[in-house]
Amino acid sequence: MATAFSDTTFGKIFNFIIGREKKKHSHGDPTREVFETIVFVVVLVLMLKLFVAEAFVIPTGSMATTLLGDNVKVTCPECGHNFPLSAALQAGRRPEPSSATCQNCGHSFPPTNKRDWNSGDRVLVAKYEYHVRSPRRFDVPVFKYPQEPYHVSDKTAMNYIKRLCGLPGETLAIYKGDLYVNDRLTYPGRPRPERDLDLWQINYTYAGDAEAVALFQKGGFRPIRKTPEEILVVRRLVFDLDQQPKSLTGIARTRWHATPGEDGAGWAMEEKGFTHSGMMTGWMRYHHVEPGWENGSALRQPVPITDHLGYNSHSSTQPYWVPDLIVDCTAEFKAATDKVVLELTKAGEKFRAEFDNGVCRLFHVSSAADEPVMIAEQKTAITGAGKRDLRFANVDSRLTVWVDNRPLDFGDKADYPPPSRESFKDTVADTHEPARIGATGNVTISKVSLWRDVYYTPGQDPKNPAAELPISTYYVQPGHYFCLGDNSASSADGRTWGLVPERLMLGRAVVVYWPPSRIGVIK
Secondary structure: OOOOHHHOHHHHHHHHHHOOOOOOOOOOOHHHHHHHHHHHHHHHHHHHHHHHEEEEEOOOOOOOOOOOOOEEEEEOOOOOOEEEEEOOOEOOEOOOOOOEEOOOOOEEEOOOOOOOEEOOOEEEEEOOHHHHOOOOOOOOEEEEOOOOOEEOOOOEEOEEEOEEEEOOOOEEEEEOEEEEEEOOOOOOOOOOOOOHHHOOEHHHHOOOOHHHHHHHHOOOOEEOOOOHHHHHHHOEEEEEOOOOOOOOOHHHHHOEEEOOHHHHOOEEEEOOEEEEOOOOOEEEEEOOOOOOEOOOOOOOOOOOOEOOOOOOOOOOOOOOEOOOEEEEEEEEEOOOOOEEEEEEEEOOEEEEEEEEOOEEEEEEEOOOOOOOEEEEEEEOOOOOOEEEEEEEEEEOOEEEEEEOOEEOOOHHHHEOOOOOOOOOOOOHHHHHOOEEEEEEOOEEEEEEEEEEOOOEOOOEEOOEEEEEOOOEEEEOOOOEEEEEOOOHHHOOOHHHHEOEEHHHEEEEEEEEEEOHHHOEEOO
16 A cells, blocks of 8 residues: 555655644654654755755854954943954964954054954845845845855855845946946947856956946936935944043043034033023034044044944055934923924035924035025924934935934935035035034933944956046846945955856845844844
């Protein structure tokens, strides 16, 4: 008599997966029962690993600080800020970092707890996901390295993890740290490889193509704008007023201070915040300190805000001015008539979010005009006395506002055209008042922190590898994807070796499951 399907090993797996109950059958042979159980478990694990989920280790810091590679945790002796410092293997050995530069206050110091080493994040990858849907922009996929899917000497798979930025058929541009896209360029007559399997190579992205760059210069690309959630995922700390460097005094310590003259009317500094009184509008402004200062050394202040990342014990690239900023604070309103304004400067242009008795209004203060121009408004719940958490971001040529951690919906009215290529540079205003907080009435401001957006550094000029492209453009071949590391200054990614073929996509990283302090969903 034929054996019923439910009694076979695969039948057992099928019944296990769908939850079907079945009677236990004894063959009278314990050895056979043990053997079948082992086979069942092995086959199940292999199927889960092949089609459902698999664990991976993050070896490098190319995705820091979203995902961490090997690192040591260090604490700044000046401000107490705790942050990870890269400790990745180099030439088969683990170097001991001799210097760290605080992500918060910029103080450089020799790490004292070098032995507090942490291996890279352990992540779980949903391998089934890309079998049922196509990869999406800003996913964090794991894929086989196109140039060498398997390490010949180590006989191990070469798996990479990055953020997916470019989709098939698009031309992606990197300019001033932001991403832009055009999906209409086709590049007729450009070189192609003898085999389509080689389309992933950097040569066939047509990096820095003259036609693409000219079209970009004419405004033929649109900004890739992040959602409010995506902004918070990749933002990086600039300065937290609650963590002030203890050895410094004055503006070097607080970074925030009242604007000189009548513009600063009504403000008084407190230990970890500032208060405003009176019906004349006054402004507090931020002055950045150049990272890398040491005790007893001269400070440079104010300086432009750059893409400094404390995780990198060293960087092979120069610091870049970052135009996209986010400011957070808690505002305590004493009455419904009190008003708070958050302002951010970008290439000399000022943008404001004004909170005034139940309404948030967005303004553009042009350097070429005398009066602010309102561009959008939305109702809020701020209609009386009380504390409110406020956040304002000027990222990807879009203004985003949060009240009590909930984004306000301004629709596309909060989007504005990117600055022209001629005027997109840091100005005196970007250095002397990159961020300001204004108030009218009796208001207390606390929990103040300033952040920057992730900054994508430019790629190399294929005709002159020692030079950078002022505008980097890359064509994403059909059936391929363009991926970048969040830690752009220390990442080997699509700018270096090219594209990722769809066939090498393994799945999307969904959670960090180890170490315990890092457990969480990957976004």
